[in-house]
Structure formats: C-alpha cells, structure tokens
Amino acid sequence: MAGVWVFAENYDYCLELLQIGRSLADKTGVQLTAFACGDKGIGQQYIYYGADQVFILPPLAEDQPLGTYVPAIVEAARQEDPDIILCAATLRGKEIAARVAAGLNTGLCSECIALAINSDNKLEMKRVIYGGAAMQTLTCKTRPQMATIPPHTFTPVTELDDTRSGIIKEIGPISSTPVKVLAKKPRAKESGDITRSRVLVCVGRGVEKEGDLKLAGDLAETLGGDLACTRPIAEELHWMPQETYIGLSGQKVKPELYIGLGISGQIQHTTGIRDARVICSINKDEDAPIFKISDYGIVGDLYEVVPFLSQELARLKKK
Amino acid sequence: MLNIIACFKWVIDHEDIKINPETHELVLDRAGYRISDYDRFAIEEAVALTEQYGGSTTAVTVGLPAAKKSLKDALARGPEKAIFINDPAFHNLEPSQTAAILAQSISNQEYDLIICGEGSGDLYAQQVGPRLAEHLNIPCASFVRKITIEGRELIAERRVDEGIEVISMPLPALVTVLPEINSPRVPGLKDTLSAAKKPVVEITASDLGQTFASCLETVEIKATTMERNCEKFGAEKDELKRFIDVLCRAGVVD
C-alpha cells in the first residue's frame, strides 16, 4: 500500500510522527502506515492512534542493533512504493534513514522542522543550514520523499479511538547483520530536562575550570533555574552531561530567561535559544557576536559580574 | 596494517556569511573556506589509528576545482596522500550525490576503514557516511566516540539516545565520529612544508564514467533572523543593579 510511512524507534516519537503523518495522508488522500518494532500490541495501539496499516518488524536478538531493520524497510518500500517516509531523528534513526534513502536511491531531508503539501501535491520540507544561519526549503524529485523529524517537533496524537481497525502485516524474517551489540550502557540520569526549564544559566568556554561551574550554579539556584552549556563544555571538556548542551546538535530550549556566561555566540549555539523570551549575556569582549542576539548584555568579566549578581539577587529575594 | 580513508569537506566559513537585510538572501561570494570543523576529528582519528596499529591514511574530498586549496591543510594533519575528486559541475552537491561520487571513486581502492565526520559544517545532513557505507555494502556505525581494532574486527562505542552502545563489526567498515573522540593536533610549520610534497590523485567527473543526478530541489534559501533589544550594560555596580532592575521589570526575575 502506497501512502505515508512512519518509523520511530520509540513509542512516544511514533505518536508524534502519527500526528503529522495523519495530516499529510489526509491532505493527499492516501493511507498511513506505521512500523512497529517487534511487538503486535504496540502495532494495534498505532492503529488506534490513527494508522491505517502497521508493519510488524520481527523482534531483534539481544546482540542485533536497530539498523538490522534497514534491508527489511528497503525491501518493503521497493514492493509497495510509498509516497513519503518519515523517520524520527534519533541518533540511530538518522543513520537508518540515510541508509534506507541510499538503498532506495532517493532524497532525504535531514532534521526537517516544518512540512507542508504544496500545490503539486508534493512534500515541501524546511531545514536549517549553515549552522542555523539560514533556512532551506526543499522538495524531493525522487520517490519516496523522505525526511527525518527531530523529536518534539510535533505534538503526539492524544486521541485514541479503539474502534479503529487496520491491517496488521508481519514483515520478515530478517537476516542478521555483521554489526553486533556487545554492551549497552544507559546513561545515568544526571540532569533534568533543560527543554522544560523556565530559567537557564548557560556556561561557555569563558569559564576557566571545572570548579568554577559553581559560580554559575549559584546564579542558577538564586534564579530558580537550571544549568546548561555550550557543546565544547560537554563534548570536549566533559564538565557537564551531553544532554545539557544547547544548539544545532544539542537541545533546542525555550526558557523565559537565558543568561549566557562566557559564550561567544556562534550560530550553532544560538540557533538553540531562538525561542527564549529574554536573552542575556555576559562576555568580556564587547564585540562578541552573542551581544547581537541578546536583549541585555553585560560587557565584563564573568568572575566579577556573576558573584555580584548572585549576591544582589539573593538580597532582593530576602526582602 | 590499516588502510584508512578519511573523508573531509571544504566548506564556507560560516562566520563570513553576510545577509542582505532587504531580501534576507545570503551573500556568500566574499566568504572564505575551511576544512569542515568536524572533519578534523575524522582525519585525526584516522592518523592516530594508523600510528597505533600501523598502516596509512588517505584523505579524500569531493568538490569544485577551487577546493584544491584544502589539500595542503588536510595533508598537514598527517595523512600520507590525498584523493581529490573535483569537477566544475560539483556545485552544491547534496548528500546523495556526494556519497555516490565517493563510492564510485573509492570502489577500486584498497581500504579497511572509512572515517567520516559526524556531519558537515554547512549542510550538517549527517547522511554522507551511512549512505556511502550502503553503496559500498559495508557495515557502518555512526556517532562513534571510541574505536579499538582487534584483528579484523572494529570495536566502537557509539552514542545512542539512551546512552552508549558498544558494537563490533568486521573490517572493512565505515564509522562517523564525534568531536569527543580525540583532540586534533595543530599542524606545525614542518607539517605544512612536508604536506606540499605528499602525493595527490586527481579524479574528475569524466573519469567516473557516469553522472550523478540530484534527488532534492531547493525551493528557497532564506536567512534566519533574530531580532533582539541589544542593550548593553557595563560591569560597574550601578550598571549591574540597573540590569537586575530591567530583568525584574521584564517579569523574568521575581
């Protein structure tokens, strides 16, 4: 069955894709198909949440990675010729989508943040390029039209209709891949979810050593907010957990207040704070690009400014 | 002995991108170019692995003839030779084309491992690596933060959304690497001088014997804008008090 296909490695992300997938399918008058990994019960749920058809992929052996599904997805698409395939842009999802697109010789819009059907009944997709400096609008000339969608781009479907029925089709068997999973190390939930924070104090390389994070932590605490960072703080220096860095390849945040400490304001970082209500920054270089995108900027040494701000705010709070 | 291919892209320096304030079009004609940031980690990893296990690294790039300027910089970072696949037609290539061109050019080479960056500095599509692996029909692991080689097996720690997955795969294979995997060395004068003497193999579109059609069509490219107050404060005490006052009045501090 042609139409719109969605693939996500987890249930919640699949419900997000079912939301946008349903609306695209309705607009173009086609059916909506979801992939369910290894579980018929979940497949049935996807139908209640709006899918017309579900492909059940066989459960994976313990040592088989998610990418084992690639040939099966390619084969299904070759047989049924879908119009559109959407895939959740998780780390594994991005790799799988790229391999499926290569297998099908088709175009893929990575990390697509807006989708529409244009007057030619084609998918029009938007994504950021040049680190966030520009928005590119694309269409796909080949079939299927493919896109990966970052988690939380669309709200999940909430309306469950358990009278809906649909086709459940089992795919497989699948052959094993030479890639073997030897171990899984889930990350310790060290930090909260900065995408929900009301106030974020964000540290950059202007902070000289790990111990100085306390300065920023104190400010965050006084403001009732959380700590975030730029990519080098997490990826190169490992001072803070991976999931606390903001930007193009990190989290997109929308706090009421963002205060950046010792951050230059490279576009790859600031693209992640576009939706903040008030942006403040402290930088000793008066020409730092961060000032161009700040509502209120303090030109000064964070080591002098931050303790004073914390102290002054604490004093106000007591009053 | 490992034969490693490190793929890098020559990209526009995003700091040089100017915006026409009326049309919101990008003005790129005066911009400089550089090796895509994340590809420095790919080159470094290839060189470090050959230093550890023996072997040699070939740096490969696809681009316009003007990308020739990138070769000296790439070779100064340690690879023994370079393959420069270029043609005036290779303008604004999309990931499907780049991957197909790389696959065609590499297919007659001997290699044990191909290393790509996590994503290119301009498009950041994160597609070329996995697509290339698919074309060459070799296993791949993306977002890798640690590599060890045991005989003909590669063991990698890769990031996934819930944490880390440790995987093994037989060589030849392809990985895309994260910046946390290493700290690229900074080439010195000696490296730059010796780079000029290293061999470069040039391949042009006609050598590849086929054309590479695009799959995607760009409808529009527009600058993203971010309009903010841009009010500046000094670091003196009264300025900082005024700053706090402004935040209170904006209702973001209580």
Ligand SMILES: Cc1cc2nc3c(=O)[nH]c(=O)nc-3n(C[C@H](O)[C@H](O)[C@H](O)COP(=O)(O)OP(=O)(O)OC[C@H]3O[C@@H](n4cnc5c(N)ncnc54)[C@H](O)[C@@H]3O)c2cc1C
């Ligand atoms: C494809 C791609 C994707 C990327 N994705 C991301 C991403 O998702 N997130 C991200 O953050 N980055 C990302 N980056 C990296 C980004 O380009 C920048 O390199 C990074 O954001 C810079 O971090 P920084 O501002 O902390 O450090 P720097 O650029 O080094 O800036 C430090 C600043 O601190 C100031 N400073 C120093 N000392 C003091 C002091 N005592 N008081 C006050 N100010 C001081 C300096 O003036 C300087 O402006 C990406 C890059 C690429 C190429």
Ligand SMILES: Nc1ncnc2c1ncn2[C@@H]1O[C@H](COP(=O)(O)O)[C@@H](O)[C@H]1O
């Ligand atoms: N033109 C190119 N030449 C050589 N390698 C490339 C080229 N474009 C992309 N790559 C490689 O593929 C990776 C991912 O690129 P992309 O899919 O554009 O994000 C880069 O980090 C490079 O290692």
